Amino acid sequence: MTTASCDHPLDRRSFRAIADLAYRESGLTLVKEKSSMIQSRLRPRLKVLGLRDFAQYSAFVQSDAGEDERKQLISALTTNVTHFFRESHHFATLGNVLDARMDDLRKGARMRIWSAGCSNGQEAYSAAISLLERCPEAAQYDLRILATDIDPQVIAFARRGKYGERLMAGVSEPLRDGYFDAERDRKGERQFTVKPEVKNLIHFNELNLLSAWPMRGSFDVIFCRNVVIYFDVATQTSLWPRFLKALRPTGHLFLGHSERIATPEAIGFCSDGPTSYRPL
Ligand SMILES: C[S@@+](CC[C@H](N)C(=O)[O-])C[C@H]1O[C@@H](n2cnc3c(N)ncnc32)[C@H](O)[C@@H]1O
Structure with missing residues (x-):
């Protein structure tokens, strides 16, 4: 894979094309104010694909060859924040x-x-x-x-x-003991695997x-x-x-x-x- 320079900002036309695609594919509504967030989340994709700028990226992701990349795009743009026993x-x-x-x-x-x-x-x-x-x-x-x-x-x-220790917030000790197998990873940090x-x-x-x-x-x-x-x-x-x-x-x-x-x-x-x- 080539690693291209990706310093180009997300131009207005590419933003519109990407936002329209994300909306059509997943329902995500991306407003102009989120432009810099989108830019930082998608910049690594340009690097992986060896593309020079967002205009190239938006053309690729809309093309027939861009089918897999459309999944990567949605994955990069969705917010996955969650935690155990949220809104208990x-x-x-x-x-x-x-x-x-x-x-x-x-x-x-x-x-x-x-x-x-x-x-x-x-x-x-x-x-x-x-x-x-x-x-x-x-x-x-x-x-x-x-x-x-x-x-x-x-x-x-x-x-x-x-799940690492950080992601286990909200799980009490008795629940950790009852429903997870704990081990230490190579860095010595505790990891919990659901039983x-x-x-x-x-x-x-x-x-x-x-x-x-x-x-x-x-x-x-x-x-x-x-x-x-x-x-x-x-x-x-x-x-x-x-x-x-x-x-x-x-x-x-x-x-x-x-x-x-x-x-x-x-x-x-x-x-x-x-x-x-x-x-x-
Ligand atoms: C913020 S997380 C919420 C997770 C969990 N439900 C919670 O409340 O903690 C939102 C999730 O919705 C998923 N999502 C967004 N658009 C979706 C769609 N069109 N179909 C299915 N899942 C979608 C995202 O990938 C993401 O993982």
Whole structure:
């Protein structure tokens, strides 16, 4: 690979082309004010590809040959910040949902949870640990978590399920002991790998929320938190009825702390506590 000089700034035309592409491919809305962030996140891609400037990059990423690069672009531009037991009240509600469905599960019923926009996996693992805390024999039942994200890199990370000390904030000592295998890496830093009994409850997969959803059967709980905040109103509005359709009549949709459905009743949802919605 050639390493080219990449000192050229992101020009207006390339910004527009990249922003339009990101919007079309993933729903991400990139405003002009984010231009320097985009520039710094994409500069390494120019280097890897040996391209001179953003005009060349934007031409390449839009071309037929740029199909793989479009994934790299989305991966570079998405924000993957997440942590274990983020907005913990949702995990308490998840425990209540499990309690309410326990009799059904014992009779062989199915219960499904979806972490939509799961990033590095902490949300899905937090859900699995919450379920196991309430029901250590969860694996015996038809109880599974689907965890999806548009970004293949975070899905690969999530599948590995290995977290450094810094990423373990929010996981208490008893939970670390119960659900993770700890080891020291070559630098002597502690690494925590999620135990197989937790991983086995989860299926990680790539999925763009803007594409068709191939899943059959409905969900008891959908976590789609801190994802739609990066979408414009039109994209958000197109997702709400799809989530409603994907939920059981007694299901729950959880959004992030700064996300709201503007008129839930108009869509068929009612509000059920902060950032939590249920079918009407
Ligand atoms: C800030 S993280 C949120 C992670 C987690 N849900 C949480 O609340 O901690 C947002 C995630 O949404 C994903 N994302 C963005 N656009 C998406 C799309 N169109 N389809 C699926 N995932 C998307 C990103 O790749 C990123 O991992």
